[in-house]
Amino acid sequence: MVTATEGFLARGDLDRLFQALGAGGRRIVGPTVVDGVVVYDELSNVVDLPVGWTFETAPGTYRATPGPSVRAFDYGVPPTAWKRFTHPPIVPLTRSRRDGDLVSIAPAGEPPPRLAFVGVRACELAALRIQERVMRAGPVGDADHVARRDAALVVAVECATAASTCFCTSMGTGPEVRDGADIVLSELDEGFTVRAGSPGGAAIVDGLALPAATAEQERRAAGQVAAVRATIGDPVPAEGLPERLRTALDHPRWADVAERCLACANCTLVCPTCFCTSVAVASDLDGLDATTERQWDGCFSLGFGRVAGDANFRPKVKDRYRQWLTHKFSTWWDQFGSSGCVGCGRCIAWCPVGIDVREELLAIAPVGASTGPVPWPPSPAEGRAPAELASVAPAHHALATVMHLVRETNDTVTLRLEVPDAAIRAARPGQFVMVEIPAFAIPPISISRIHPDGIELTIRAAGPATRALTSLPVRAQVALRGPFGRAWPIASAHGRDVVIVAGGIGLAPLRPVIDAVLADRARFGAVRLCLGARTPRDRLFVAEMAALGGRVDLEVAEIVDRAGPEWLGRVGIVTQLFDRAAWNGSTVSAFICGPERMMRATAAALERQGVPPAATWLTLERNMACGVGTCGHCQLGPFFVCRDGPVFSVAELGSALVREGL
């Protein structure tokens, strides 16, 4: 908490503060002029500060100009956000090497520099807090972010001027600095009032042995920030905004803004809270030595929403803009308990075509708008069982060795892996791992069987990385991260009938469910297995399923989409296996996995059979990359599929399951 004013720092003494901050080799980052624009960069000295520079912003415009003022902190909100230093644009992740069958992989990167951030605005403090909540969320934090943030000292400067694009007042983040800084300055012409906000900050301020600020100085400091508040007003009334947006998913304005939006991603890149990243892989010519690094990305890139099958969940600019705006102002609350917007206005000024987020919000979700049907349960935190989060560090890789392979179909192979890593061996049915061969992209693969000494992965060769995985020789190594995601809630089906519906490769993540149910058979009622496949030749685990079909304590029914006359089994779609069955649906727990369209049809058919949506579980496929909800790729409305799923109940998803473009 920021204390009362502890002193007054004369303008000429600012250098003393810089020296105190720089003690012990700490580098100072703050505002400075580069090519006629104020940016945050490393400062060698107080003379690097943008003394006299003022600024003007408007949608699509930012102009900084030198002037006669003695003040150094009237430059407004620069294009740089502090995330450049806490969540840098490019972060090395791993170095890996393949040597014959052996793989080695190690974290890349160096210990973060110790920095002092000077000139942090109230809105930016809020942004640092918000990003921290994202990157530190859950049982594991993003190690790089945590290290950088912990190594940084924050000197805030309260705003004495406001830009036309500012709306911190509406977002409740400023302009007054309340907490989150080590030291807080208010700039007056003759110097700075100084407050300490942390023990570390207090130590530095004490060391300066400052005279007390006068009451008049304190009054002027308070007066100028009050004037900023008055100037900004309340341009975007935030009360009820998350709800208003959530129910405005079909507003015609989305199409209107998409006509103007360039989907260039500038808003997400200048936003101080946007955290999405993608992983880039590089290698030497033989693909033996490889590196991965993560880089800023965003929901405006087409590739961001891609999944297998050349499918893309947000092909249209309209979908991407809606994702950005609803995430920032609505689903961020569901995910992190706060707004994702701090009202700094960067996205307004730095939009190359001047789209003003305030205007769009007021048009799409005006105050007093009647709210429509809620697309998903309003608070996932309350509405669903707490996600069983991964407890492994995202940078931790475990090596696994291929013990043997089973060629299931002409394009699908099951790898039996020996895994020394205890965490992966403790995986639960439904969880997935990220599988890496150096130099290749890193796919998420569901675990298809859990053994005491390892796991099985059933992989369809559909791209270069999965082709490489399905061509591995016995004894080859792969690097795994995981296990990630929420498991199938098998215990919730105790005492109930079980229906397992699998489509195609979707049988792989369900096989551990079958294993678990059969291992504990007495705790379940009737068990029915409904298997769909493209053709008879595309069926997985054929011998195993045939053996199950011979058991008296479960029913196995198969159906294929197309077949020749030699196939005497069923042809049609998987729902035809049960849509006229005379079950008591209310006692059924269902577990579904397959292509999304098949799961929708299955969920609907089960609901007509009386199976409760809260007992109908399915596993979604999204572009999972980090596995712990920090890269942003797999978002679906309020959910991170990697972390909150991939297993969801139909009730939890609400209309998110059927809605396009989320």
Added chain:
Amino acid sequence: MVGSDQLLPDGLNGPSSRASEPSSGVRLPLTIRCMETSALTAVLGDTWFGATLPVAARARLASVGQLVEVPDGTVLIEEDRPCPAMGILIRGRIALRLRVQGVGDRTIMTLEPGEVFGWSAVLPRAVATSTCVAIAPSVAILFDGVGLMMALELDDTLAAAVYHRLLASVARRLSATRVQLLDVYRAAGEPW
């Protein structure tokens, strides 16, 4: 209940591996179970189609139906040929097949007990649009097309009930076919 070999209505075939084989005038190894109408009414009542039909309607339908028992391989209805009867499968499995030149027969759907086949019999021209083959020993009720059409034309209540159920069957099969058309399980590219 008496079982005997009889000549089936024109167009119903015996076991055949090739659906394109000429079919007329063949004596078929079918077992036709001549049942009392009341017994057939009861069988009908156990099916999805007949369960919720009014009793009178069920009996009227049963009066134009015959219970047949066929070995697997029996071609009951042949694509592009007259469709003499509509059926309800009671036991076994029937494949609906289309001929594709150069490829041979493709099974586009299979039917399970309770499902309807041969609905072309109540459509104008009554030409079958697919071949119906028993792919397991099967039992079905066959309704003579002409008799059924007459019954439906004379009895609006019966017609409403039957057409309602036929529509439900057509809709179910259509929506399944649509999903099959999407070919959702096909292997496609990945971002990895």
Added chain:
Amino acid sequence: MAAATLPRVPLVPGRPRAEAPGRPRIGVVKFASCDGCQLTLLDLEDELLMIAERVDLVEFAEATSHRSAGPFDILFVEGSISTAEQAVEIARLRAVTHRLVTIGACATAGGIQAIRNWLDHDTIRAAVYPEPGFVESLAEARPVADFVAVDDELRGCPISPGQLREYLVALVTGRSPQLPDEAVCLACKRRGIVCVAVAQGIPCLGPVTRTGCGALCPAYGRGCYGCFGPRESANTASLAAWFSRDRDGAEVSRLFAGFTAWAPSFRAVVDANGGPPRPATERRTPNDA
């Protein structure tokens, strides 16, 4: 070597054996262009030798005198198709190529010479050549994809050595090349370059242009002039409307009528603003040159 166990680029079925088994046969050919993109291959310098050890470079006029009629596992094609002979030749090459990759603005979008597509062919010929009768050219300079199927594109004027390297490495290791189709803006922001459009009012095509250059022009305080051509979902209409707030149509047209003017979404802006600016050559007499 473990790499040998991984899948390689599928080779042309039935082709003659490569000089070394398993090594992809690569060719580099050019049509109407300046050779700058081919030369990017030479810019790979040290790595070029390493690449040469892993592929058979069977056709590359800039580096070897060897000539090949094909077949090619990979054929890099530079230049636009501007003459009837070129149209015949590209069709022949396509037939003997497994994967055809266009390189550079000319091959992918028609190039700077496609600006003549808006002008009268005979007038242009007469303006440029003393004896236009000797010059046989098509009325339009067009991208390779207008004539044959193209499997991959390396964009730019010239192409980026980094992207070329990435493509070649992906090729020899059997993985997917990472050639993002996002806006230049992402590279600009990752580099920490302050947006020249917003901060200085310089018109910049970065938001509608495919990344790959590393934000070269904005790094030097210039607006992007779109040499990599349109990115996916390039909303050129919106950007042009923004430019039009303080520019006349001719100026807006000039901004888009650059190295990739003939790319459809750029062309649409040029068309909507009265075509490209008239070049001086139209007024020039042959002797002025």
